[in-house]
Amino acid sequence: MDLSIFTESWEIYLEGFYTTVWMVTVSLVIGLICAIPIGMMRNSSNKFIAFPAWAYIYFFRGTPLLIQLYLIYYGLSQVINVQGTMWQEAWFCALVAFILNTAAYTAEIIRGSINSMPQGEIEAAKAYGMSPFQAFRRIILPSALRRALPAYSNEVIFMVHGSAVAGIVTIVDLTGAARIVNSRYYAPFESFLFAGLCYMVLTFAIIWVFKKLEARYLRHLQPLTEITD
Numbered sequence: 115m116d117l118s119i120f121t122e123s124w125e126i127y128l129e130g131f132y133t134t135v136w137m138v139t140v141s142l143v144i145g146l147i148c149a150i151p152i153g154m155m156r157n158s159s160n161k162f163i164a165f166p167a168w169a170y171i172y173f174f175r176g177t178p179l180l181i182q183l184y185l186i187y188y189g190l191s192q193v194i195n196v197q198g199t200m201w202q203e204a205w206f207c208a209l210v211a212f213i214l215n216t217a218a219y220t221a222e223i224i225r226g227s228i229n230s231m232p233q234g235e236i237e238a239a240k241a242y243g244m245s246p247f248q249a250f251r252r253i254i255l256p257s258a259l260r261r262a263l264p265a266y267s268n269e270v271i272f273m274v275h276g277s278a279v280a281g282i283v284t285i286v287d288l289t290g291a292a293r294i295v296n297s298r299y300y301a302p303f304e305s306f307l308f309a310g311l312c313y314m315v316l317t318f319a320i321i322w323v324f325k326k327l328e329a330r331y332l333r334h335l336q337p338l339t340e341i342t343d
Contacts, residue, residue: 116301119295119299123298126286127288127292127309130288130292130309131288131291133205133285133290134274134280134288135316137205137212137277137287138270138273138277140213141216142216142273144213144217145216146216146220149216149217149218149220149223150255153221153222154228155167156168157229171218174218174219180279182211183208183279187204187208204284204285208285212276212280216269219269220266223265223266223269224259227259231254231261236249236253238253260332263324264328266324267324267328270320271317274316274317275313275317278313281293292308292309295308
């Protein structure tokens with residue numbers, strides 16, 4: 115193993131690390147904002163409201179992220195004129211693909227979290243005199259988001275790993291940086307090993323953050339013996 119490859123190419127990996135972090139962060143934030151109303155629509159008893167959300171979730175959960183990226187990056191120009199717009203930029207197409215993908219998975223997580231809420235919490239909100247909107251805003255949605263933390267942490271990790279496809283459309287993320295280093299030194303093992311270590315650092319950082327969030331916001335669900343310990 116030639117360790118000099120790492121010392122000579124760290125700037126490329128740093129650029130890729132930064133690109134991966136900001137693209138994933140923006141995708142998750144916007145995706146979460148979009149997922150909340152989509153998850154609510156999915157739970158609607160009105161078929162005209164629930165069906166579009168179901169179709170959206172079904173498509174983006176049923177197809178690989180790479181195919182979705184190809185459809186947006188290569189196929190969009192076949193439908194509309196993208197010359198001179200942001201749709202022509204690789205990073206923007208990748209960002210749109212990531213947002214649409216994570217929003218579909220997150221919407222399903224939120225829908226399941228809302229459906230699994232204890233009925234007693236909803237009845238207590240009604241007994242307190244809250245309107246349906248007030249009960250949803252103050253009780254149902256905050257409780258559902260807290261309960262969704264364990265499942266959502268997996269989605270965040272999957273999004274970090276899935277972002278590796280961005281390098282295929284000329285974006286210099288971590289995987290793209292590894293490809294550049296490999297093309298310079300013809301050392302695929304060393305090049306992709308360092309990229310893999312960077313992904314591991316990101317993954318364990320995410321796990322640590324969500325463990326802290328779960329310990330704070332799900333503390334009331336822990337057995338009393340664990341709390342006292």
